[in-house]
Structures are given as structure tokens and as C-alpha cells.
Amino acid sequence: MRQPTVYERTRAAVRQQPAPEEGSSLNCKAYGCPCRGVIDLGGGFHCSWHAYASPDKWPQLTTNLREHEWLLSFVGEMQDHHQRGKTTKELGALAATFWEVDPSMAPTPDEQKHWNWYLWRVREELAYRVGQRKDKPTPRVPQVQDPKVWPQKVPA
Ligand SMILES: [Zn+2]
Numbered sequence: 001m002r003q004p005t006v007y008e009r010t011r012a013a014v015r016q017q018p019a020p021e022e023g024s025s026l027n028c029k030a031y032g033c034p035c036r037g038v039i040d041l042g043g044g045f046h047c048s049w050h051a052y053a054s055p056d057k058w059p060q061l062t063t064n065l066r067e068h069e070w071l072l073s074f075v076g077e078m079q080d081h082h083q084r085g086k087t088t089k090e091l092g093a094l095a096a097t098f099w100e101v102d103p104s105m106a107p108t109p110d111e112q113k114h115w116n117w118y119l120w121r122v123r124e125e126l127a128y129r130v131g132q133r134k135d136k137p138t139p140r141v142p143q144v145q146d147p148k149v150w151p152q153k154v155p156a
Helices: 005-015 055-067 069-083 088-098 109-111 115-129
Strands: none
Touching: 055 069, 069 088, 069 115, 088 109, 088 115, 109 115
16 A cells, blocks of 8 residues: 655644544544544545554554543644634643643743644654654754754854
8 A cells, every 4th residue: 555645644643633422423443543533544534543553553552542532632622722813822821731740741932933833743742652653752943943954053
């Protein structure tokens, strides 16, 4: 089967929605998965997590996703608040309160300016925590401060 392009994977992750009701026809077709199905593999819609995992890993992935429903909900709530026009300052305060026990997950000042960067990092964090990503994601920094892009502009 053709591997999905980065663009397709990105779109799938962006479309990832919080969980529909149990037993809903909108659910991912992987047994017991709490996520919405967004990618059609031929036998029905699957969530982006199951769609790109080999079927032998599905049961463990489902278990991991169920253990992280709190994080799936957080992603959905942050998207909702953002779409309903809360300011990034309000969103930053909500997120900082949510992550009081893990301040490394609160939005950085740059992520508060570019809220989609933060939403992206939280989704990547979810991927990391459910075993779909190898490395823990770090906050994105503006390219002008990124030593990989502009090594000569960053003081040592
Ligand atoms: Zn799923």
C-alpha cells in the first residue's frame, strides 16, 4: 500500500476530532477506539492513529488512546476555544492551568503568538504518549531563532 504523504498525514492530524459517543457510526472502526474515524481504509473510517499503524499494533494503540482520552479531550477543547475566538492570552491561561502538574506542556510565549504551533505540539505529544512517535516533541521556535536554519545568527 502507498505510504501517506506528509501533507496527508498532516491533514489527517488536523482533522482529528475529540471522541464521538460510544457506538457512534462516526467512530474509528478499530475495535474499542475512542476516536472519530477520519481516514477511509476501504473497510470504513479509521482515526489517523490506527490508519497509519500496522494492524498487529491496533489493540495496544486502542488501550493507549483510551488511557489518554483526557488528552484527546484537551486537544478538542483547545480547538473549540480557539475557533470560538478566545484570545491567545485566555487560551494560554487555560492551558497553563490544565498543565499545572507538567509546566513543560504549557504554551511558550512563541506558541501563544502562534496558537496552531501549540495545538500541533499537543497533538504530537499525544502521538508520543500513545507510541506513534519516537521522540518527545519540543516547542517550535521561530525560524529566525532556529540554529538549524540560521546558525550564524544565533549567539553561542
Ligand atoms: Zn482509532
